[in-house]
Amino acid sequence: MPTYQLPSRVILQEEGPREGFQSEGLIPVEEKLRLIHGLAETGLEVINCVSFVDVRRVPQMADAEEVAARIRRRDGVRYTGIWLNAKGFERALASGLDLLPNVFTSVSNTFARNNNGRSATDLLQVQSGLIERYKSAGMRVAAAHIFTAFGCPYEGIVSPDRCLDAVNALMTTCAEHGEIPDVVYLCDTVGAANPLSVRQTVDLVRNRWPTTEFALHLHDTRGMGLSNVLAGLQSGVYRFDTSVAGLGGCPFAGNKSAAGNVCTEDVALMCEEMGISTGLDLDRLSEVARMAEEIVGHSLPGKFMKAGRIPSAATNRTA
Amino acid sequence: MPTYQLPSRVILQEEGPREGFQSEGLIPVEEKLRLIHGLAETGLEVINCVSFVDVRRVPQMADAEEVAARIRRRDGVRYTGIWLNAKGFERALASGLDLLPNVFTSVSNTFARNNNGRSATDLLQVQSGLIERYKSAGMRVAAAHIFTAFGCPYEGIVSPDRCLDAVNALMTTCAEHGEIPDVVYLCDTVGAANPLSVRQTVDLVRNRWPTTEFALHLHDTRGMGLSNVLAGLQSGVYRFDTSVAGLGGCPFAGNKSAAGNVCTEDVALMCEEMGISTGLDLDRLSEVARMAEEIVGHSLPGKFMKAGRIPSAATNRTA
Numbered sequence: 351m352p353t354y355q356l357p358s359r360v361i362l363q364e365e366g367p368r369e370g371f372q373s374e375g376l377i378p379v380e381e382k383l384r385l386i387h388g389l390a391e392t393g394l395e396v397i398n399c400v401s402f403v404d405v406r407r408v409p410q411m412a413d414a415e416e417v418a419a420r421i422r423r424r425d426g427v428r429y430t431g432i433w434l435n436a437k438g439f440e441r442a443l444a445s446g447l448d449l450l451p452n453v454f455t456s457v458s459n460t461f462a463r464n465n466n467g468r469s470a471t472d473l474l475q476v477q478s479g480l481i482e483r484y485k486s487a488g489m490r491v492a493a494a495h496i497f498t499a500f501g502c503p504y505e506g507i508v509s510p511d512r513c514l515d516a517v518n519a520l521m522t523t524c525a526e527h528g529e530i531p532d533v534v535y536l537c538d539t540v541g542a543a544n545p546l547s548v549r550q551t552v553d554l555v556r557n558r559w560p561t562t563e564f565a566l567h568l569h570d571t572r573g574m575g576l577s578n579v580l581a582g583l584q585s586g587v588y589r590f591d592t593s594v595a596g597l598g599g600c601p602f603a604g605n606k607s608a609a610g611n612v613c614t615e616d617v618a619l620m621c622e623e624m625g626i627s628t629g630l631d632l633d634r635l636s637e638v639a640r641m642a643e644e645i646v647g648h649s650l651p652g653k654f655m656k657a658g659r660i661p662s663a664a665t666n667r668t669a
Numbered sequence: 670m671p672t673y674q675l676p677s678r679v680i681l682q683e684e685g686p687r688e689g690f691q692s693e694g695l696i697p698v699e700e701k702l703r704l705i706h707g708l709a710e711t712g713l714e715v716i717n718c719v720s721f722v723d724v725r726r727v728p729q730m731a732d733a734e735e736v737a738a739r740i741r742r743r744d745g746v747r748y749t750g751i752w753l754n755a756k757g758f759e760r761a762l763a764s765g766l767d768l769l770p771n772v773f774t775s776v777s778n779t780f781a782r783n784n785n786g787r788s789a790t791d792l793l794q795v796q797s798g799l800i801e802r803y804k805s806a807g808m809r810v811a812a813a814h815i816f817t818a819f820g821c822p823y824e825g826i827v828s829p830d831r832c833l834d835a836v837n838a839l840m841t842t843c844a845e846h847g848e849i850p851d852v853v854y855l856c857d858t859v860g861a862a863n864p865l866s867v868r869q870t871v872d873l874v875r876n877r878w879p880t881t882e883f884a885l886h887l888h889d890t891r892g893m894g895l896s897n898v899l900a901g902l903q904s905g906v907y908r909f910d911t912s913v914a915g916l917g918g919c920p921f922a923g924n925k926s927a928a929g930n931v932c933t934e935d936v937a938l939m940c941e942e943m944g945i946s947t948g949l950d951l952d953r954l955s956e957v958a959r960m961a962e963e964i965v966g967h968s969l970p971g972k973f974m975k976a977g978r979i980p981s982a983a984t985n986r987t988a
Contacts, residue, residue, distance in 0.1 A: 354865060354868055354869075356865070501979050502979075503979065503980070506979060506980035506981050507942075507979055507980070507981050540979075541976065542979040544939055544942040544943055545899050545939070545943060546673060546675070546942070546943040546944070547942070549673055550673075570972070571972065571976045572935070572938060572972050572973055572976045572979075573895055573932065573935040573938075573939075573971070573972035573973065574895055574935075574938075574939050576892055576893055576895065576896045577895045577896045577898070577899045577939060579896070580864050580896045580899055580900070581899070609972075609976065613892065616891070616892040616893075619891060619892075619893075620863055620864070620892075620893050620896060623826075623863040623865070623866070624863055624864060624865040625865070652892070653889070653890065653891050653892035653928075654891055654892065657860065657890045657891045657928065660820045660821075660822065660825060660826055660859075660861040660891075661822070661825035661826070662825050662826050
C-alpha cells in the first residue's frame with residue numbers, strides 16, 4: 351500500500367472567542383469567560399480571546415480589557431489577543447495577555463483599503479513602526495499574517511505568485527529591522543481558497559523560505575474549509591487557526607462575510623481519524639461546541655457535535 | 670512547481686430527488702417534478718429520481734410511479750431510479766425510467782440485517798436472483814454498490830481489507846453469472862469515511878481491479894464530505910453521487926442518520942476551481958438549490974448557493 355505524506359502532529363489554535371464572537375451580537379463578559387474557560391479544558395494550547403481594535407467599528411470587543419483581566423489562567427495554555435496598530439498593541443500590552451507580536455499585510459490592496467483604511471504599501475510602513483515598538487518592549491516578531499492570501503471579493507482569486515510577492519514584501523520589512531518571523535500565516539480571510547490553490551501556494555512559499563513555518567487561517571465560506579485543511583496537511587502545514595463549533599459562521603445570517611473559521615472539533619476529528627495527533631479531547635470539545643451554540647442562541651455549523659463518533663472497529667466490531 | 674494529479678473531468682450524478690427527498694416529509698408530486706425538471710437544465714447527465722422500495726418503510730416514495738410517469742424528458746439526461754429486490758425491479762421496469770441494473774452488498778453484516786433484513790451472505794443470494802432476472806430482460810449488470818464501505822455505527826470503522834473482501838464477494842457473484850459491473854460504487858452510507866481511508870480503500874481496490882471503474886457515494890455527516898471527494902479525486906475517482914443543496918441533510922433534524930450526500934454545487938465549485946471540468950452550470954445549480962430549500966421549507970447545508978462566487982482575477986482585478 352502506498353504511503354500518504356501527512357504530519358504526525360497538528361496544532362489547532364482557537365479563534366472562537368476572538369474572531370467568532372466578533373461576528374455575533376453583544377455577548378456578556380461572563381459568557382465569553384465561560385467559553386474561554388471551557389476551551390482551556392480541552393487540550394488547546396493557544397486561545398485567541400479578544401481583539402484590541404477600534405470599539406466604534408467592532409463594538410463586540412469593547413470589553414476586551416475586562417475579559418482579559420478576568421480569565422482564570424490554566425497552566426500550559428497561551429491566552430492571546432490581536433491588534434492592528436500601535437494603539438491596539440499598547441492596550442494588549444497593558445492587558446497582561448500572552449502576546450504574540452505580529453506583523454501583517456494584505457495581498458489585495460482593495461481589501462486593505464476597505465478593511466484597514468490603508469493601501470498595502472502603507473500597511474508595511476505601519477508594520478515598521480510596530481516592529482520598532484516590539485523591540486523597544488524587548489519583544490521579537492513572532493508571527494506574520496498575510497490577509498487575502500488566496501483571494502478577496504474585490505480583486506478576485508489571488509495567484510500563488512501574488513501571494514509570494516506579499517510574503518516577500520512583509521519578510522523584507524521584517525528583515526530591515528533584523529527580524530524573521532517564526533511563523534507566517536496564510537490567511538484565507540474571506541474563504542476564497544480551494545485545495546489546489548492551497549497546495550500550490552504553500553508549496554511555492556515553503557520552497558522559497560524553507561526554514562520558515564507556514565500556517566493556515568481558513569474560513570469555510572464555500573464549504574471547502576476541511577478540504578483546504580487536508581490540502582495544507584498534504585503540503586506539510588501543521589498549524590491551523592480554527593473556531594469551536596465553527597463559531598463566526600451563522601447559517602442564517604445572510605451575511606456572506608459571516609462564515610466562520612474551520613471548525614475546531616471537525617478539523618480535530620479528521621486529523622485524529624487520519625492518525626494525526628491533535629492533543630485534544632474531542633468529547634470535551636463537543637461539549638464546549640454545544641455551549642457555544644447556547645451562548646450565541648442559534649445553531650452553529652460544526653458537524654461532529656451533532657453526528658458523534660463512529661466507533662473504531664477494534665472496540666465495537668461484531669461477527 | 671510540482672504537479673498535482675487530478676482528473677480532468679468529473680461526473681456528478683444527482684441523488685437529491687431520490688435519496689434527498691427520502692429523508693424529508695411527504696413532498697407533493699408537482700414539487701418533486703419541479704426539482705427534477707430544474708436539475709435537468711443544469712447539465713447533469715444522470716438524475717436519480719425515485720426509489721421503488723417498500724412503501725410501508727419509505728412512505729416518501731409511495732408516488733414513485735407517478736413521478737416517473739410525469740417527468741418531462743430532456744435529451745441527454747438519464748432519469749434513473751433504484752430498487753433493492755426483484756419486486757422493486759419489476760416496478761422500475763414498468764416505470765419506463767432509464768434503468769441501470771445494479772447489484773449490492775454491505776460490508777457491515779449488522780447494517781445489512783438492520784437496513785435490508787438480511788445477512789450479507791443472504792444479500793449475495795438476492796443479487797444472484799436479480800442478475801438472472803436482468804439477463805432474462807436482456808440487460809447487463811451496469812453497477813455494483815458496496816454499502817457501509819468505510820464504516821457503520823454498529824460495527825464501527827471498516828478497514829480497506831474488509832471493504833476489498835466485500836467487493837470481491839460481489840464481483841465473484843457477478844462472475845458466476847458471467848457478468849462484470851462497469852462501475853463499483855463505494856458507498857459511505859452513514860458518513861464514516863475520512864480522506865485517508867478513502868485513499869487507502871480506493872487505491873487498494875483499483876490496484877486489485879485495474880480495469881474496473883470505482884465511484885464514490887459520500888455523505889457529509891461529519892463534515893468531511895468534500896475532503897473525501899478531494900481524496901477520491903487524488904486517487905483517480907471521477908464519478909460521485911451528489912445531492913443538490915446537500916438535500917437529505919437537515920441541520921435541525923437532530924436525526925443523526927439524516928445527513929445528506931455531498932452537495933452537488935459545492936462539489937462542482939471545488940472541482941471547477943481546481944480546473945476539473947464538470948459540465949455543469951453552477952449559477953443554475955444554485956438557483957435549483959434555493960428551489961430545493963423552498964420545496965422542503967427549511968435551510969439546507971449547501972454553501973455555494975449562500976456564499977456566491979469569488980470572481981476570477983482575470984475578470985475582476987484592480988490595480
